[in-house]
Amino acid sequence: MASIYVHFPWCLAKCPYCDFVSYAADREDIDHSGYADAILREATARARWLERRGRSTVIESIFFGGGTPSLWEPRELGRVLGKLREIFPVTKDAEITVECNPTSLDRDRAAALLSAGVGRLSIGTQSLRAEQLRFLGRLHDPDGARRAIEGALEAGVPRVSTDLIFGLPDQSAEDARAQAEALASTGLKHLSCYQLTIEPGTQFGERRKRGLLPMADDGIVADAFLAIDEVLESRGLRHYEISNYAVPGEEARHNLAYWRGAEYVGLGVAAFGFVRTDDGSKAAAGVRYRNAVEPRRYVERTKTLRDDVLGEDDGLTMFAESLDAEALLRERIMLGLRIAEGIDLAKSGAELGIDPFTGAREKTIASLMSRGRLERDGNLLRIPRNAWLFTDDIASRLF
Ligand code: SF4
CATH class of the missing domain: 3.20.20.70 (Aldolase class I)
Structure with a gap:
């Protein structure tokens, strides 16, 4: 999707x-x-x-x-x-x-x-x-x-x-x-x-x-x-x-x-896009790109836009960033903890082809739970509503 x-x-x-x-x-x-x-x-x-x-x-x-x-x-x-x-x-x-x-x-x-x-x-x-x-x-x-x-x-x-x-x-x-x-x-x-x-x-x-x-x-x-x-x-x-x-x-x-980490094709001036570049057989990878930000330049550049590459060589992208599976997992944690349903860490790890439950992350999860900043239900992590104001800080600790 x-x-x-x-x-x-x-x-x-x-x-x-x-x-x-x-x-x-x-x-x-x-x-x-x-x-x-x-x-x-x-x-x-x-x-x-x-x-x-x-x-x-x-x-x-x-x-x-x-x-x-x-x-x-x-x-x-x-x-x-x-x-x-x-x-x-x-x-x-x-x-x-x-x-x-x-x-x-x-x-x-x-x-x-x-x-x-x-x-x-x-x-x-x-x-x-x-x-x-x-x-x-x-x-x-x-x-x-x-x-x-x-x-x-x-x-x-x-x-x-x-x-x-x-x-x-x-x-x-x-x-x-x-x-x-x-x-x-x-x-x-x-x-x-x-x-x-x-x-x-x-x-x-x-x-x-x-x-x-x-x-x-x-x-x-x-x-x-x-x-x-x-x-x-x-x-x-x-x-x-x-x-x-x-x-x-x-x-x-x-x-x-978007909060669940799905791909999006960004079109237009200054639009960001994110697409997966892996074939699903190994660890996930993706690229995030951003288009030219000045309208006249954007319109002109679409006339010579290449369709065989995506990134800074395509003529339209002004910035592109390759994301490996670890980076994608960090993003999913950051975005997934914004929503009430939270993030299923095991499911995300399986989709991205990596083990999300590292020793360090398990320790941080336990510490955040003991301070009432995180709830855990099996593999599902979510932030209790009364701690939502601290979401960015909580998520970054789980990186
Ligand atoms: S400048 Fe335009 S995009 Fe920005 S807040 Fe105002 S109406 Fe919205």
């Missing part, structure tokens, strides 16, 4: 906290069809590369992320989607998601995306407070976010999710809880709740370096995380991943596959 990620690298404005590859542009200044053509050239070459290796990777989800892919003309996005179904073996019931911003989503656009074959929208609400949205540099207001959600639901999009950011300066845990509850009461069956993080290289990162950015109190942020958990769980949305909640059965299949 594998998935496809398509990156659309433009937004109407750059948010000050954003470290994704996205460029501010007006809708009419974007070459909608030229970018679609480039994506399809890349898709064709990547599929041929997989074919040459005798691989027929079945695709079970396609995710259009960004940037703001709801800015993309639905006709062009639909053309890409239709062709991807011809180029790759995409299952009939594949999950097809598009990330949307309230400034580029209304009922008509949701309906157009639906008729293009999209079945799931993920809407960037981020906050229901006007002053918080201004602080985050967002172009919409709370009513705009509500209208976008209502428009998607009224258009009949079967699965709609929205994002909420918490951990803003001066935000109380009670405010975070109230916003999560308000979003859940719109009838959404999936919510992503992210803590605001300040990344180097962003506008917020620069302001922080100069001491000009107010910061949230760590204790209040932890309380907000638990308050959101409590209110959403009480409304039947299961906390299935550190930042994600869903009514059972409504989990994001695309993201779950």
Whole structure:
């Protein structure tokens, strides 16, 4: 099982906290069809590369992320989607998601995306407070976010999710809880709740370096995380991943596959991809690649992209990293411990062709369990929910 990620690298404005590859542009200044053509050239070459290796990777989800892919003309996005179904073996019931911003989503656009074959929208609400949205540099207001959600639901999009950011300066845990509850009461069956993080290289990162950015109190942020958990769980949305909640059965299949270590073909500007390079007979190996990050260069390079190699020699990849079985296991531990179901270490080891239960790892597991940081059920390891805030540290100890 594998998935496809398509990156659309433009937004109407750059948010000050954003470290994704996205460029501010007006809708009419974007070459909608030229970018679609480039994506399809890349898709064709990547599929041929997989074919040459005798691989027929079945695709079970396609995710259009960004940037703001709801800015993309639905006709062009639909053309890409239709062709991807011809180029790759995409299952009939594949999950097809598009990330949307309230400034580029209304009922008509949701309906157009639906008729293009999209079945799931993920809407960037981020906050229901006007002053918080201004602080985050967002172009919409709370009513705009509500209208976008209502428009998607009224258009009949079967699965709609929205994002909420918490951990803003001066935000109380009670405010975070109230916003999560308000979003859940719109009838959404999936919510992503992210803590605001300040990344180097962003506008917020620069302001922080100069001491000009107010910061949230760590204790209040932890309380907000638990308050959101409590209110959403009480409304039947299961906390299935550190930042994600869903009514059972409504989990994001695309993201779950990623957290479980599945392959993904990355297409578009700055897209990451990960594919296995072993033939399954020995220890696993894979390559992670990243495409050119500048849109014009990306589009030009897809015209001469080679399909007999994958990596820095193919003309499009700007960075590639070979991953051996140990590296793949470390990634699986890091990602698998983010999800409530945890990671079956024996199963992962068997899939990757290595023994995961080294003496050192067994010792660390025992020590983490004695401190209440890890639960073990046979070969299954998971982090108890009250220790999720320490996931990165716990996972790295198991490397
Ligand atoms: S809309 Fe999203 S991708 Fe675009 S700049 Fe803001 S946070 Fe980044």
